Amino acid sequence: MLSYNDLRPEDDFKKRDYELIFPHMSKTEKKRAMVNLLELKKGLDTSIAPRRTDENLIFASWNIKEFGHTTQRLAESYFYIAEIISSFDLVAVQEIKSSLDDLNIILRLLGDGWGYLVNDITEGSAGNSERSCYIFNKSRVQLAGLAGEIMLWDDLTKDSDLKQLKRTPYITGFTSGWKTFALINLHLHPGEKINDLAIRKQEISLFLKALKKKRKNRRLWSENIILVGDFNFYRGVDKDDSTIKMIRDAGYREVESLVGIDTNVSRTNAYDRMFLTKNENFLLGQSQSGLENGGVFNPFKHVFKEGEEATYIKYMKNHYTGEKDMNNPANQKKYFKHPWKKNQISDHFPIWCELIIDSSPVFLERSLQSYF
Numbered sequence: 001m002l003s004y005n006d007l008r009p010e011d012d013f014k015k016r017d018y019e020l021i022f023p024h025m026s027k028t029e030k031k032r033a034m035v036n037l038l039e040l041k042k043g044l045d046t047s048i049a050p051r052r053t054d055e056n057l058i059f060a061s062w063n064i065k066e067f068g069h070t071t072q073r074l075a076e077s078y079f080y081i082a083e084i085i086s087s088f089d090l091v092a093v094q095e096i097k098s099s100l101d102d103l104n105i106i107l108r109l110l111g112d113g114w115g116y117l118v119n120d121i122t123e124g125s126a127g128n129s130e131r132s133c134y135i136f137n138k139s140r141v142q143l144a145g146l147a148g149e150i151m152l153w154d155d156l157t158k159d160s161d162l163k164q165l166k167r168t169p170y171i172t173g174f175t176s177g178w179k180t181f182a183l184i185n186l187h188l189h190p191g192e193k194i195n196d197l198a199i200r201k202q203e204i205s206l207f208l209k210a211l212k213k214k215r216k217n218r219r220l221w222s223e224n225i226i227l228v229g230d231f232n233f234y235r236g237v238d239k240d241d242s243t244i245k246m247i248r249d250a251g252y253r254e255v256e257s258l259v260g261i262d263t264n265v266s267r268t269n270a271y272d273r274m275f276l277t278k279n280e281n282f283l284l285g286q287s288q289s290g291l292e293n294g295g296v297f298n299p300f301k302h303v304f305k306e307g308e309e310a311t312y313i314k315y316m317k318n319h320y321t322g323e324k325d326m327n328n329p330a331n332q333k334k335y336f337k338h339p340w341k342k343n344q345i346s347d348h349f350p351i352w353c354e355l356i357i358d359s360s361p362v363f364l365e366r367s368l369q370s371y372f
Helices: 027-047 074-088 101-110 194-216 241-249 309-319 328-344 359-367
Strands: 056-065 091-095 113-118 130-139 140-148 172-176 177-187 225-230 252-253 272-277 295-298 349-354
Touching: 027 074, 056 074, 056 101, 056 177, 056 328, 074 101, 091 140, 091 172, 091 177, 091 225, 101 113, 101 130, 113 140, 113 349, 130 172, 130 177, 172 295, 241 252, 272 349, 309 328
Parallel strands: 056 091, 177 225
Antiparallel strands: 056 349, 091 130, 113 130, 140 172, 172 177, 225 272, 252 272, 295 349
């Protein structure tokens, strides 16, 4: 449960002091945040697989736009982001910027039961001052001693113009229940021009070669590997289809329920992906339809909904730096849709899957068969 101290009734503060994160929230803002949180919680409860003690782990990935740099986020937006994260057990986050201010706010809202691990920013213009992070529920998942960045080396890149991925992949080991696994957090080169597609393909090619070498030499700590993050893939045989095939041919399978599902708010592409090593002991939960359990969660069905621009016009006017008339309802609607509400939450949806962490039935069945 989040820390909701900022939203407490005023009478609570007559009894004792509570630490506040947003001391300047107005009564109207607090009321709106509480109404929206109640609706958001209902949406999360019906969209995300429930936790089953010692049986499953709800894993997610989320590119949170300009996390740490944008100055537009309202106090209520941090509550919504934290509420979404709290519905999962482990979240791989992309696009955390050089400042960790936003991350620290979210962790304060999540409370002491949550931990995090973050790498350094990738320096230089190509890295866009970004870093990766893992946020995890300490009662459900634990760090397992592995943390580092996957770097390319001279022999691997001698025939390539690309010497390192523009944003260094971040690998970390975790354990939960019977399972140990390594996550590799990726944010590949963006764009759909011919040159962008070529760079992204080269990134994946070199990355897979490095990974193959490390796996062969048993340097990845676990055979259970999840490649996750914002791959910036575009659909089409003339786009990234052949690059995606390279990942599958290397022995990684995509979560079934996420294949082809749009993950950006504009709903144009499946940028965000999860690929797992093909391993009969590394299983996902199944949905009622028989597919591997997972999905894409759309926060804007519950907060900053279509038609709510009038509620936020005061804030939008304060943030707007363009030349259009913000007293015009048509311009308000357009600006609310893009980019204002995306700057509040993100321009990507979180994606998730259900990992099965209890292998005892498989273990017992195999052990039993050995006696016949």
